Amino acid sequence: MSRRDAHENHTSNTNDLNEIFPTSWLPLMDYAVKSGVSLSTLRRQIKSNKIPFRLEEGRYMIFSDGLETAPVPSRPMEPEAGMEITTLRRELKNAHEEIAELKTLIAFYEESPGGQKSSLNA
Secondary structure (H helix, E strand, C coil): CCHHHHHHHHHHHHHHHHHHCCCCEEEHHHHHHHHCCCHHHHHHHHHCCCCCEEEECCEEEEECCCCCCCCCCCCCCCHHHHHHHHHHHHHHHHHHHHHHHHHHHHHHHHHCCCCHHHHHHC
């Protein structure tokens, strides 16, 4: 079966699905995000006609069939990680304060008549 024949056959099957579920088509990227399946895997499945799809204005639309959002795997945070986060936040705050002080000093020296900027140009 040629690729064109496969597409036409697949299109007729998807038209039947569209009549039953008119709002169940998602753009390829949206389907990938919601299902947790990579774009390359979806493209391979489209190429081998393993999933219902259709072309709409040059974009692949995937039949969602009540697709639920993929669960995001998580693991409980260790107590040491929480302490490390607190320490890093404190260090970041101190760094921001130091940067603000340095910016003030730079502005002061640049504005002063005998400032560093004029001595560098001499």
